[in-house]
Amino acid sequence: MSELNTAEKQLQSWHAWLGGNRGDRARLRRAESPEDILLTDAFFHFLEKMDQADPGWSQQTPMLASACIAGALSHVKTDKQTPSWIHNGKDKTDAAKKIASFAEQLATPPEGKNKAPMSELRFQQLQKSPTIDDFYRRIIRAIRLLDGNVNVVSLANDIIHWHQEFNQPFGRHPAKRLAVRWATDYFTALPKNKD
Amino acid sequence: MNLITDRWIPVIRQNGQTDVIAPGQIAEADNPVMEINAPRPDFQGALYQFLIGLLQTSFAPEDENLWLDYWRQMPELKELQSCFDKMAFAFELHSDGPAFLQDFDLPDGEIKAVSALLIEAPGGKTLKDNLDHFIKRDSVNQLCPSCTASALFTLQTNAPSGGVGHRVGLRGGGPLTTLVMPKLMSSTLWQKLWLNILNQEELNSAEQIDAQVMPWLGKTRISDKGQITSPNDVHPLHAYWGMPRRIRLTEVAEEGNCDLCGCHADSLFREYRTKNYGTNYDGAWLHPLTPYRFDPKKVNPPLSLKGQQGGLGYRHWLGLALQDNENGDKAAKTVQFYNEERGRKLSDSGGAALWCFGYDMDNMKARCWYEAQFPVFYLSQQQRENVMVCTGELINAARETVKMLRNEVKAAWFRRPEDAKGDMSQIDAQFWQATEADFYRLLEQLSMLPGDIRMAPSEIYANWFKTLNTKMMQVFEAATLTSAPEDLDLKRIVNARKSLRNKFYNNKNIKALSAKARPEEVA
Numbered sequence: 001m002s003e004l005n006t007a008e009k010q011l012q013s014w015h016a017w018l019g020g021n022r023g024d025r026a027r028l029r030r031a032e033s034p035e036d037i038l039l040t041d042a043f044f045h046f047l048e049k050m051d052q053a054d055p056g057w058s059q060q061t062p063m064l065a066s067a068c069i070a071g072a073l074s075h076v077k078t079d080k081q082t083p084s085w086i087h088n089g090k091d092k093t094d095a096a097k098k099i100a101s102f103a104e105q106l107a108t109p110p111e112g113k114n115k116a117p118m119s120e121l122r123f124q125q126l127q128k129s130p131t132i133d134d135f136y137r138r139i140i141r142a143i144r145l146l147d148g149n150v151n152v153v154s155l156a157n158d159i160i161h162w163h164q165e166f167n168q169p170f171g172r173h174p175a176k177r178l179a180v181r182w183a184t185d186y187f188t189a190l191p192k193n194k195d
Numbered sequence: 196m197n198l199i200t201d202r203w204i205p206v207i208r209q210n211g212q213t214d215v216i217a218p219g220q221i222a223e224a225d226n227p228v229m230e231i232n233a234p235r236p237d238f239q240g241a242l243y244q245f246l247i248g249l250l251q252t253s254f255a256p257e258d259e260n261l262w263l264d265y266w267r268q269m270p271e272l273k274e275l276q277s278c279f280d281k282m283a284f285a286f287e288l289h290s291d292g293p294a295f296l297q298d299f300d301l302p303d304g305e306i307k308a309v310s311a312l313l314i315e316a317p318g319g320k321t322l323k324d325n326l327d328h329f330i331k332r333d334s335v336n337q338l339c340p341s342c343t344a345s346a347l348f349t350l351q352t353n354a355p356s357g358g359v360g361h362r363v364g365l366r367g368g369g370p371l372t373t374l375v376m377p378k379l380m381s382s383t384l385w386q387k388l389w390l391n392i393l394n395q396e397e398l399n400s401a402e403q404i405d406a407q408v409m410p411w412l413g414k415t416r417i418s419d420k421g422q423i424t425s426p427n428d429v430h431p432l433h434a435y436w437g438m439p440r441r442i443r444l445t446e447v448a449e450e451g452n453c454d455l456c457g458c459h460a461d462s463l464f465r466e467y468r469t470k471n472y473g474t475n476y477d478g479a480w481l482h483p484l485t486p487y488r489f490d491p492k493k494v495n496p497p498l499s500l501k502g503q504q505g506g507l508g509y510r511h512w513l514g515l516a517l518q519d520n521e522n523g524d525k526a527a528k529t530v531q532f533y534n535e536e537r538g539r540k541l542s543d544s545g546g547a548a549l550w551c552f553g554y555d556m557d558n559m560k561a562r563c564w565y566e567a568q569f570p571v572f573y574l575s576q577q578q579r580e581n582v583m584v585c586t587g588e589l590i591n592a593a594r595e596t597v598k599m600l601r602n603e604v605k606a607a608w609f610r611r612p613e614d615a616k617g618d619m620s621q622i623d624a625q626f627w628q629a630t631e632a633d634f635y636r637l638l639e640q641l642s643m644l645p646g647d648i649r650m651a652p653s654e655i656y657a658n659w660f661k662t663l664n665t666k667m668m669q670v671f672e673a674a675t676l677t678s679a680p681e682d683l684d685l686k687r688i689v690n691a692r693k694s695l696r697n698k699f700y701n702n703k704n705i706k707a708l709s710a711k712a713r714p715e716e717v718a
Contacts, residue, residue, distance in 0.1 A: 119685070127685070174676030175668075181686035188693060 002171055008153050010053040013107035014046055015073050015152055028074035033133040034067035046070045068136050069156045070103060075140055077148030080105070086188045087125070102154040103185035116190055117145045123186055127179050157180070196340040198286035198295055199279050200581055201248075204242060205232040205456070206384065213485060215341070218249055219276035219491060221385050222269050228384040233345060234456040236671035237314065239310060240372060240552045241349040244484065247385075247391050251483075252401065253278045256394045262301050269385045279373060285409050289446045290345050292410050296347050298441040302412070304468035309444075310335040312346040312467070315561040328372035339453035343444065354439045355556045360471030362418065365437030366482045366499040369556030371507075373486055373515055373527045375514040375571065379545035381606045390537070390547065391529045393483060410438045410474060418442075418475035425478030434482045439471040451486050483528040486515050490522050496525075500524060502555035507567035508627040511591050516549055516571050517583055522589065530571070538573025547571055570635060577646030585641055585651040587661050588708065589634065595704045596663045597626050599695060600671060607675040607691035622674055629666040633658070650711075657712035664699065671695060 009090040018025045025043035031037045047058040047066060058066065085108075100108065106118040118126075126142060131136035139159065143150055161178045174180055196203060201215045206228045208488050213232055221228050233239040254275060293299060310316045313335060315325040338346065354361075355368035375390045376382075406413025407430040415438075416424050426434075444467045450704040451463050479496040481487060481675065487497040500514065500599060507515075514524025517534065526534070530549065541547065549569040555562045586644055601619050602612070611613040637655050644651065675688045 020580075124685075173672070175672050177676070179685065180676055183689050185694070187686050187689040 007050055007053040007057060010049050010155055011069075011073075011152060012079055014049045015076060015079060017049075018042065018074060025074050028071055031071050032137075034064045034136050035133075037071045038063065042074075043067060043070050051083075051151075054074060055069060060162050061160060062167065064132055065160050068132070068139070068159050068163070071136065072139050072143060072159065073152065075143045076150045076152060079152040080146075080149040081151060086185065095117060099151060099154070100189075101185050102151050102158055104189045105149075105151060105183040106142060107186045107189035109191055110147075114191055117147075118142055120190070123182075127182065129162075132163070132166065135166075153182040196286045196344070196386055198288060198344055199283040203344060205234070205244075206230065207232045209383075215419070218246060219272065219279045221246065221388065222272045222275040223267065223271070227269075228382060229382075230579070234342065235345075236552070236566060237349050237353070237554070238342070238345040240566075241345055241352060243374060243388070244352060244372065244435070245348050246343075246388050247484070249282070250388060250392050251398065251435060252404070252432050253282055255398065255400050258396055259394050259536065262389075262392070262394050265274075266386065266389055266541075269383070269389075272522050282404050285404055288340055288564060288661075289444055294444070295344065295411065296351050296436075297411055297443050297474070298415050298439055298470070299411060300469055301441055301468055303441040304441070304443065304470040306466055307469055308336070309338050309343065309346075309464045309466060310540070312338075312350050312442075314350060314355070314556075316473055318357075318559055324570035334516075335454040337447075337451060337454055337463040337465050339444075339456065339458055339463065341460075342453050342455045342475060343464045345690075347442065347444070350442075351438050351440060353554055353556075355554075355559055355561075357440070357559055358471070360419070362439035362471075362473050362475050364439050365434060365476045365480055366485050367501065368646055369440060369501050369552060369554035369561075370482070370485050370499040371502060371553040374484065374550045375529055375530060375533045375547050376550045376568075377541075377545060378548050385429075390533070391484065393532060397528075397532060398483065401430050408432045411437045415441055416474045417472050419472040421475070423475050425476075426480055427478075434480065437474075437476060440474060441470045441471050443468045447470065452537060454653070481528065486527045486530070488514075488523055489523045491524055497525075502553040502563070502565045504562065505624055505627075506555075506563070506565045507551055507569075509631050509638075510594065510627060511551075512569050512634075512638075513583065513586050513590060515551055516569055517579060520583065521587060533571065534574065534579070538571070542573050546573070570638070572639075572642040574642060575646045578642070578644070581644065581646065581649060581651065582638075582641050582691075585655070586638060588656075588711075589637065592659065592704045592708045593627075593630060593634075593663060595702055596667050596699065599621050599698045599702065600626055602665050603691045603695035603698070604671060604674045606694070607671075607688040610687070622670065624671070625670045626666060629670055630662055633662040633666075653712050653714045656708055660705070660709050660712050663705070663708075666698065667695070668692075 018028075021042070024040070027040050028037060028042055037043050043066075050057045052065070082100050084098045084104055086104060106123060107116045109115055110117065122141070122145075126138045129138055143155075158178060165178055199218060202215045204216050204218065204553075206214050206216050207230045207450075208214050208226050209229055210226055214228070216228060231239055231242045256265060285293060287293070288295050304487060315330050316328055316335070317332055321327050322332055352364055353369055354364040356363045372417050377386050401408045404412070410416070410429075410433065410523050416422065416428070444464055446462050447465055448462050450459065450461050452459055453463070481497060482499065486500045488500060489497045508533060513519040514522070514526070516526055518525045525531075533547065538547070550566075551569060552564070552566040554564055572582075601622050604622050605612040605615060605619060637658060640655060641651060669691060675691070676683065
């Protein structure tokens, strides 16, 4: 299964296209599970775009994972690319290289506030999603909690990763598990992080 | 049975066949003896020490040249046997007169089952309280003379404290023994033994075999009023023949199978008599085959190194093979002698390794038997000092790392880690094991450096820094995250991991290590 490296631009441009096609976007937004998305025009357009960037992409990625990405993107308002402070350290003078991941965004308070957008309890629920539909619902909720300002590439990658682990046994290195990676980013960025 | 003239030592010969030999037969040139084939690992170590003791007592070479001659060419069978035969009178296993490692006269005494000669056997109180859960009573009831002799030597040389007045061995209870072993697979038993024999310039020989050397030839130096036996009271060779326990075996003329080795024997041993207040060894004893820890202030006598929980690893290498300035550990005399003298002459014959073994004793309880092989290198004086300094730094940094690792794994596992009890040594063991191969690789590089380069190259430090860092994280993740992460308290684990990383980078020793890992800037 491919990671979204070459397809990054396509993903962003499809998201922009969605902004100009309100009808398609509304249909996607109404979907309650990835299955509802499979037969929409917008989803065909999405697969077509992705295959242009990375031939065979739609063959390699599970259909429901693609649908989940398309559905999630319909809820995203802006592709928010901010420098990550957990990876770049405190000095802001250097040109930041790493961009804040989706999980970090979930724990980083919006400006002027000091509470994480997603509470620890909700985060733990998201982590423990038992089915594809539960996961989809919780991901949409997470995007809403962020006011639709999400790192699109990171989100899409994590969705693929989640489905990958859902279908296959876990790898040997626990640190590469999505749950661990998310927890690392989330709890590192979480304000007042003490038990 | 006489332990010199009778055949009782189980061995393997060059063609792979097993055999039972008398001690003198180690010098047989035809199909020579390659290895001892004892039924238990502690007997294996004991039989080695028994044979080394025999050679050192009766056949020690006058000087190093003579030693070298015998290293190249083993002695004539007759020559060795006639030397051994002179001591045969002292090596009766069962007799009315003096008997091997048994009390000179012990008319009365507590009767004990022969299994009590075995170190791990459950003691009296354990049996009374029905606590023999792991090593059961009555699994060994009768022993053949060969196993009895091995068991007797094993007990007398490793003797742990055994209740009031049951004295500990000459090196303390459960000492480590380090033997230098040739690396070449084709080495004969003769060579393996001979490498641990000191010449007479290093260790005086005895003019005659008497109670000064072998304590069972005279009245026991009892200690019921606290009398001690220090090195000045007896001959230095006494160290090989220490006899802290007063024991007298009772032989039964009845044939049967030995419960340990399964061999058939014409007579068996079931019981022995024993009494407390045997020889109380005290003072600055230094056994030539055992490493000691020296008091830096030179107030207390040196202490022999013991087996410890967690076993033997490369963290002990410095103390066992050279000298660990951090805690005063110093290699055994034979090992030092190999390092300084013999290594140079033998470097072309494949080098040597250090075989290290001993019990981990908790007072009377045997917790574990440990055994390990370590590399030894021949180094010049200057090289030796450099290697000592550098490996000392590496090992110290690893010790610091393992401490942090253990604490943070605990913090990840428990809500209140300071209250959590339990044995965390498995984490230590995992870390030591994970880093071992890298350590020896770097050690080999260090030993190749010429002596006039004082500072070890920065790559070695950089390599070690990287090893410590990655292995620490790997062990941490394996210990905390291997079950399904979704079900764990990830917050606690993530916080512990973060603090582990912080502590690692801010540790003084690690900082010193990473400072040396940077190549010196060219001015």
